[in-house]
Amino acid sequence: MRISLLTRLLDLISPRTCIVCGARLSPTEDIVCQSCLLHLPRTGFANSPKDNPMARLFWGLMPVEQAAAMIYHQPRSESARIIYNMKYAGRADAAIAMGRIMACEFAEKGFFDGIDVMVPVPLTESRKRKRGYNQSELIARGISEVTGIPVDTKAMERTAFSASQTSLTRWERQDNVKDSFSLNGRHIPAANRHVLIVDDVVTSGATTMACGSCLTSIEGIRLSVITLAFTKS
Numbered sequence: 071m072r073i074s075l076l077t078r079l080l081d082l083i084s085p086r087t088c089i090v091c092g093a094r095l096s097p098t099e100d101i102v103c104q105s106c107l108l109h110l111p112r113t114g115f116a117n118s119p120k121d122n123p124m125a126r127l128f129w130g131l132m133p134v135e136q137a138a139a140m141i142y143h144q145p146r147s148e149s150a151r152i153i154y155n156m157k158y159a160g161r162a163d164a165a166i167a168m169g170r171i172m173a174c175e176f177a178e179k180g181f182f183d184g185i186d187v188m189v190p191v192p193l194t195e196s197r198k199r200k201r202g203y204n205q206s207e208l209i210a211r212g213i214s215e216v217t218g219i220p221v222d223t224k225a226m227e228r229t230a231f232s233a234s235q236t237s238l239t240r241w242e243r244q245d246n247v248k249d250s251f252s253l254n255g256r257h258i259p260a261a262n263r264h265v266l267i268v269d270d271v272v273t274s275g276a277t278t279m280a281c282g283s284c285l286t287s288i289e290g291i292r293l294s295v296i297t298l299a300f301t302k303s
């Protein structure tokens with residue numbers, strides 16, 4: 071990798087540190103140091119994208135061709151710092167960088183073959199304004215930098231308010247988000263395409279499913295799902 075003079079200069083003025091362990095990053099490292107990157111709790115789902123614990127969440131409920139998450143999400147673990155920082159600490163750069171890293175790892179396995187477009191799970195406008203960005207959209211941007219697959223942020227809107235999901239059971243969660251997405255009438259994606267839904271963390275799969283169900287009204291659509299993290303139940 072070619073390191074720009076600007077990167078080297080910025081490193082001198084304000085050294086970048088690993089988002090997981092806090093160690094100083096070398097100019098070739100991005101967001102996570104080599105050692106932490108090596109030890110992230112990878113799921114291996116991209117090795118069997120049609121049958122894995124995340125793909126099984128959708129079986130019988132939504133037709134999904136492939137589903138994979140890069141890492142397991144274990145609250146309060148070291149790797150959870152990545153998720154925490156991108157969701158609650160303003161680290162938009164972490165979402166983009168992790169999208170890039172995941173794309174490099176999954177592309178080797180042919181995960182993106184045949185995908186036409188990515189649709190990130192939208193946030194409500196008020197949530198997006200508060201956070202300043204939609205982390206799922208930034209993960210998709212990072213993936214796009216590597217794969218060249220376009221990102222469609224206009225296809226869907228998150229309409230209804232849904233309460234925080236954290237204290238709900240799986241079934242309550244599905245009920246909670248069921249009607250909160252809609253297709254944007256002015257920007258409906260073309261028919262007969264393979265759409266990759268991009269999310270940050272999948273736990274029950276309810277949000278992803280609500281989003282996907284909305285897209286299934288498009289003629290001939292095929293769906294796959296990619297998320298940065300998957301919560302082990």
Ligand SMILES: [Zn+2]
Pocket residue numbers: 088089090091092093102103104105106107
């Ligand atoms: Zn580290």
